[in-house]
Amino acid sequence: MGRVGKQTIVFKNPPVISCAYSSVGPKEAAGPLSTYFDHSYEDELLGQDTWEKAESKLIENTIQGLLTRSGKNPTDIEFIFAGDLENQIVASTFGVSSFNIPYFGLYGACSTMGESLCLASMAIGGGMAQTVIAGTSSHYCAAEKQFRYPLEYAGQRTLTQQWTVTGSGYVLVTHGGKGPQVEAITPGKIVDLGISDTFNMGAAMAPAAIDTIVTHLEDTGRRPCDFDAIITGDLGNCGVDIAITLAHKLGYDLKGILNDCGKMIFDNEKQDTHSGGSGCGCSASVFTGYLYKQLLEGKLKRILLVPTGALMSPTSGFQGNTIPGIAHAVSIVMK
Amino acid sequence: MGRVGKQTIVFKNPPVISCAYSSVGPKEAAGPLSTYFDHSYEDELLGQDTWEKAESKLIENTIQGLLTRSGKNPTDIEFIFAGDLENQIVASTFGVSSFNIPYFGLYGACSTMGESLCLASMAIGGGMAQTVIAGTSSHYCAAEKQFRYPLEYAGQRTLTQQWTVTGSGYVLVTHGGKGPQVEAITPGKIVDLGISDTFNMGAAMAPAAIDTIVTHLEDTGRRPCDFDAIITGDLGNCGVDIAITLAHKLGYDLKGILNDCGKMIFDNEKQDTHSGGSGCGCSASVFTGYLYKQLLEGKLKRILLVPTGALMSPTSGFQGNTIPGIAHAVSIVMK
Numbered sequence: 061m062g063r064v065g066k067q068t069i070v071f072k073n074p075p076v077i078s079c080a081y082s083s084v085g086p087k088e089a090a091g092p093l094s095t096y097f098d099h100s101y102e103d104e105l106l107g108q109d110t111w112e113k114a115e116s117k118l119i120e121n122t123i124q125g126l127l128t129r130s131g132k133n134p135t136d137i138e139f140i141f142a143g144d145l146e147n148q149i150v151a152s153t154f155g156v157s158s159f160n161i162p163y164f165g166l167y168g169a170c171s172t173m174g175e176s177l178c179l180a181s182m183a184i185g186g187g188m189a190q191t192v193i194a195g196t197s198s199h200y201c202a203a204e205k206q207f208r209y210p211l212e213y214a215g216q217r218t219l220t221q222q223w224t225v226t227g228s229g230y231v232l233v234t235h236g237g238k239g240p241q242v243e244a245i246t247p248g249k250i251v252d253l254g255i256s257d258t259f260n261m262g263a264a265m266a267p268a269a270i271d272t273i274v275t276h277l278e279d280t281g282r283r284p285c286d287f288d289a290i291i292t293g294d295l296g297n298c299g300v301d302i303a304i305t306l307a308h309k310l311g312y313d314l315k316g317i318l319n320d321c322g323k324m325i326f327d328n329e330k331q332d333t334h335s336g337g338s339g340c341g342c343s344a345s346v347f348t349g350y351l352y353k354q355l356l357e358g359k360l361k362r363i364l365l366v367p368t369g370a371l372m373s374p375t376s377g378f379q380g381n382t383i384p385g386i387a388h389a390v391s392i393v394m395k
Numbered sequence: 396m397g398r399v400g401k402q403t404i405v406f407k408n409p410p411v412i413s414c415a416y417s418s419v420g421p422k423e424a425a426g427p428l429s430t431y432f433d434h435s436y437e438d439e440l441l442g443q444d445t446w447e448k449a450e451s452k453l454i455e456n457t458i459q460g461l462l463t464r465s466g467k468n469p470t471d472i473e474f475i476f477a478g479d480l481e482n483q484i485v486a487s488t489f490g491v492s493s494f495n496i497p498y499f500g501l502y503g504a505c506s507t508m509g510e511s512l513c514l515a516s517m518a519i520g521g522g523m524a525q526t527v528i529a530g531t532s533s534h535y536c537a538a539e540k541q542f543r544y545p546l547e548y549a550g551q552r553t554l555t556q557q558w559t560v561t562g563s564g565y566v567l568v569t570h571g572g573k574g575p576q577v578e579a580i581t582p583g584k585i586v587d588l589g590i591s592d593t594f595n596m597g598a599a600m601a602p603a604a605i606d607t608i609v610t611h612l613e614d615t616g617r618r619p620c621d622f623d624a625i626i627t628g629d630l631g632n633c634g635v636d637i638a639i640t641l642a643h644k645l646g647y648d649l650k651g652i653l654n655d656c657g658k659m660i661f662d663n664e665k666q667d668t669h670s671g672g673s674g675c676g677c678s679a680s681v682f683t684g685y686l687y688k689q690l691l692e693g694k695l696k697r698i699l700l701v702p703t704g705a706l707m708s709p710t711s712g713f714q715g716n717t718i719p720g721i722a723h724a725v726s727i728v729m730k
Binding site: 062063067069110112113138139143145146147148149150153154156157160161162163164165166167168169175178179182183185186187188189190206247248249250252371372373374375376379381384386 | 397398402404445447448473474478480481482483484485488489491492495496497498499500501502503504510513514517518520521522523524525541582583584585587706707708709710711714716719721
C-alpha cells in the first residue's frame with residue numbers, strides 16, 4: 061500500500077466490500093432500479109411520527125439488514141463510519157446508537173458514502189481494524205424541510221433542481237474475504253468556483269467531481285477506458301453535462317464512460333424529478349443496491365465510484381456564501 | 396500496532412503530534428490559561444460581518460499559524476480532519492477550503508478534537524499518510540444563536556449550563572519527528588442514559604466519558620494512576636462530579652486524576668460561566684494551548700485526553716429525543 065501521486069492511496073492488501081445492503085422509499089422503489097434494492101418502504105414515515113425519526117429508523121433497519129445478511133453481530137464490528145444531511149447528523153446518531161459500535165460521525169454532504177468508504181478502507185488497509193461498517197442515508201422529506209421549503213408549502217421546483225433520495229446504503233468492509241475490492245482511493249479537496257444557486261447543485265459539484273476524477277487518473281496513470289464505468293454521486297442531468305464539458309477542456313473524454321447515481325435512480329420524465337436524484341442516500345443506495353450486485357455478478361469489473369457533495373448550509377446561503385463542492389473517488393474491482 | 400481488548404488501538408509506531416496551534420476569543424484570553432494560548436482576538440467578529448464567517452476566519456488563521464510554526468506548506472499536508480458545531484459544519488468548510496488539502500469533514504459535537512486525533516493517528520499509524528492536520532473549533536455567538544437563543548434575547552442561564560468556547564486548536568500529526576506521541580486510542584460508542592435537559596450537557600456526556608475511560612483502562616490494563624492526568628473535554632463542574640461518582644460505582648477512583656478542559660479554561664466565579672466551558676473549541680484550545688506545552692516541557696509525561704460530545708440537534712430536542720453522548724480517548728506520552 062502507499063501514496064501514489066498527489067492524493068491517491070493504492071492498497072497493497074485491498075480492503076474487501078464483503079457485504080452490502082440498501083433500503084429505499086416508495087418513489088425510489090418505483091424507479092428504474094426497483095428490482096435491485098434490498099428493501100423498500102411504502103410508508104415514507106416508516107411508522108414513526110417525524111421525518112427525522114423515519115430517517116433514523118431507515119438507517120437502523122439498513123444496518124440490521126447488513127448484519128443479518130453477513131451473519132455478523134454488532135460485537136464483531138470494530139468501527140462504524142456514518143453520516144447524513146440532517147443538522148448535527150442526528151439521523152445517524154439515533155440510527156446507529158442501539159448497535160453499541162464505536163462510532164465516527166462524518167459530514168461530507170452527499171459525498172458521505174465516498175468519505176465513509178475512504179475512511180473504512182484506510183482503517184482496514186492500514187491494519188487498524190479487521191471488520192468495519194460504512195454507510196449513509198438521506199430522506200426526501202427531512203431534507204426538503206431543512207434545506208428548502210416545508211413540503212406543505214408546495215414550492216415550484218426549478219428544472220435544474222434534484223430530488224433528494226429517501227434511501228440508505230451500508231457496507232461491510234473487511235480484511236480479506238470475498239467480494240469487490242477497494243484497490244485505491246482519492247480523497248477530494250474542496251473546490252469552489254463561485255456557484256451560489258442552491259437550486260443547481262449539479263453545477264456546484266461538477267468541478268469537484270472532475271478535479272478528483274482527473275487527479276485519480278493522473279495519480280494512477282489510468283485512462284477513463286480502464287474503467288467499465290466512472291459513476292458520480294448526484295450531479296444529475298445538468299451536472300453530468302457540465303462535468304463532461306469540464307473534463308473535455310482538460311483533455312479527457314468521459315462520454316459513454318461517465319454515469320451518475322442521480323441520473324440512474326429515477327426516470328426523470330415519468331417521475332417528474334427534473335435534474336435527477338441527490339442526497340447522501342442516492343450514491344449509497346445505488347451503489348449498495350445496483351452497482352455492488354453488478355460487480356458481484358461480474359457484469360462490471362472495475363468502477364470508479366465518485367460520490368459528490370455540496371458543502372453549504374441554509375445559513376451560509378442566506379449570508380451570501382458560495383457553494384463549495386467536494387468529491388471522493390473509490391476504485392473498486394471485482395477479481 | 397494492533398487492536399487491544401474491546402475497542403482500543405495501540406500503535407506500534409506511535410504517530411507524533413509534532414506541532415500545535417491555538418487561537419481563542421477575548422473571554423478565553425481573560426481566563427486562567429491566558430498566557431498559554433498562541434493567539435487571541437479582542438474582536439469576537441475577527442473583522443467579519445457574521446459570527447459564522449468569524450468562526451471560519453478563526454479556523455483559517457489557526458491552520459495558517461500551525462503551518463507557519465511548523466514550516467510546512469499546504470502541499471506538504473496529505474489530509475485534513477476537521478469539524479465544528481455549525482449546521483453542516485460550514486465553519487470548517489469555509490475555514491479549510493483555501494488550503495486545497497484533501498478534506499475529511501467530521502461531526503462528533505464537542506468530541507470532535509478526539510475524533511480528528513483518532514482518525515489522524517489511524518491514518519499515520521497505518522502507514523496511509525506521513526503528514527496530516529487535525530483540529531476543530533467553536534464560536535460562542537454562532538453556537539448560542541444556533542443551539543439556544545439569539546444573544547439579543549439575553550436569556551437567563553441555568554447553573555448547570557456551560558459557556559461555549561470561542562476557540563480553535565489544530566495539530567500536525569506526523570510519522571516520526573519530535574514531540575508527544577499518540578500511543579493508543581479508544582474511539583467511543585454512543586452512550587444514552589436518557590438525559591434530555593439541553594441545559595445540562597455535562598450530565599448527558601458524563602456516562603459516555605466514563606464508558607470510554609473505563610474501557611481504555613480495561614483494554615490496556617492500566618490504572619488511573621498510570622496517567623499524570625485524565626482530562627475530559629467539556630463535562631464542566633456538574634459533569635465532572637457525575638463522572639467521578641459513576642467511575643466510583645465501577646470501582647475506579649478518579650479523584651485528583653480527572654480534570655476537564657471546561658473546568659480549566661474559565662474562572663467560573665469571576666467570569667460568570669456557571670458550569671464551565673464547552674464546545675469543540677474547548678478541548679481543542681486547552682489541549683493545543685496548555686496541555687501540549689506541558690507535555691513538551693515534560694511537566695506532564697502521560698495524559699489521557701477524552702474529548703466529550705453531546706450528539707443532539709435543536710430539532711431532535713424539540714421532537715422529544717434524549718441527548719446521546721460520546722467520548723473518544725487519546726493516550727498521549729512525552730518520552
